[in-house]
Amino acid sequence: MEDIWKEPESREYPNPMEELPIAFSKDFGDYNKRRKQLLEKGLKWFRNRVNKWNRNPKIPEMSFKNLRVVFADGREFQFGDTKVKFTKPLFHGIEFSRVGWVISTVIEHEEEKLIHSSDLNGPIIEDYAEWIIRENPDILVLDGPMTYMLGYLLNKINLRRAIENAVRIVKETDAETIIYDHHLPRERHFREHTREVWEVGEKLNKSVLTAAEFLGKKPKVLEVTLKNKKRRSVQRMQMMSSFWWKNTKLS
Numbered sequence: 001m002e003d004i005w006k007e008p009e010s011r012e013y014p015n016p017m018e019e020l021p022i023a024f025s026k027d028f029g030d031y032n033k034r035r036k037q038l039l040e041k042g043l044k045w046f047r048n049r050v051n052k053w054n055r056n057p058k059i060p061e062m063s064f065k066n067l068r069v070v071f072a073d074g075r076e077f078q079f080g081d082t083k084v085k086f087t088k089p090l091f092h093g094i095e096f097s098r099v100g101w102v103i104s105t106v107i108e109h110e111e112e113k114l115i116h117s118s119d120l121n122g123p124i125i126e127d128y129a130e131w132i133i134r135e136n137p138d139i140l141v142l143d144g145p146m147t148y149m150l151g152y153l154l155n156k157i158n159l160r161r162a163i164e165n166a167v168r169i170v171k172e173t174d175a176e177t178i179i180y181d182h183h184l185p186r187e188r189h190f191r192e193h194t195r196e197v198w199e200v201g202e203k204l205n206k207s208v209l210t211a212a213e214f215l216g217k218k219p220k221v222l223e224v225t226l227k228n229k230k231r232r233s234v235q236r237m238q239m240m241s242s243f244w245w246k247n248t249k250l251s
Contacts, residue, residue: 005057013050015043016091022126023095031157042096073103083108090128093121093146094158106135114139121145121154121183122162129165133172140175141211142166144184147193159193166197170206181211185219 017024017039028035062069072086085108089101102118115137122145123129132140145162146154170178180197184190191198201208212219 001059004060004062006060008055008057010054013046013053016046017043017095019088020095020125020127022130026126028157039095045098046096081109087131090118090120091125092119094124106137112139113137114141116141117143119143119182122158123165124158124162126161126165129168132169136173137175139177139179140169140173141179141181142169143182144180144190144194144197146183146186147190148183148187150193163194163196166194167200170197170200170204170208175206177207177214178209179211179214180208185210185212185221188221190221 061071074086074088076083076085078084083106085106087104087106089103091097092099092102102120104118104120105116107114107116113135115132115135117123117128117132117140120128120143122143123132124145132142144166145159147159150156150159166180169175178201180194184194198208210219
């Protein structure tokens with residue numbers, strides 16, 4: 001790797017919150033003070049990351065005999081009648097998420113448009129929901145909130161944001177198929193935790209479904225839950241039968 005690294009070069013990186021005016025100006029009521037503290041802490045973390053980026057060597061784009069490797073961030077590519085666009089780096093969930101950034105993908109072919117949101121966790125950030133609505137896809141693959149981390153890495157306020165943003169997307173885009181998945185179906189109560197999203201989809205006669213359901217299958221987390229229920233039911237019946245048989249012999 002040392003043979004291909006580029007020398008470190010210093011670069012200015014603006015505060016990412018400057019590109020999130022909706023989220024930055026949102027009133028969170030009693031949570032405002034805590035949110036301000038978290039954003040200040042997050043900006044400090046980001047500045048430290050920038051210093052590290054500027055000190056470290058860079059991996060360049062590369063060309064080989066029959067292959068060219070490029071960074072897709074914020075770029076657009078044309079392949080025949082198909083256009084593929086990539087966003088700039090977006091937060092992996094909440095503002096200043098410590099797990100870094102992701103890029104979303106927009107694929108357009110003739111009159112159809114598909115968006116793969118990547119790991120936006122809802123999306124939690126309002127500006128990302130606004131971007132999806134402006135793009136107005138026909139098909140949307142949307143990363144849902146990590147409800148299995150509720151109370152740990154996901155608090156109720158950010159879950160509420162994710163639900164409200166997803167509801168807006170279902171209502172305000174022309175998307176007839178919304179695959180609501182990835183972080184979402186990792187615990188058996190994911191539908192209850194995001195009930196409003198499924199309800200508005202049903203009300204508007206839109207297909208809001210998991211990736212498994214899109215393929216005609218049951219989400220694994222629900223399949224395993226059903227199997228466990230059946231096994232526990234059989235175990236209870238066996239215990240009751242054994243208890244009844246012992247008591248009958250004694251009498």
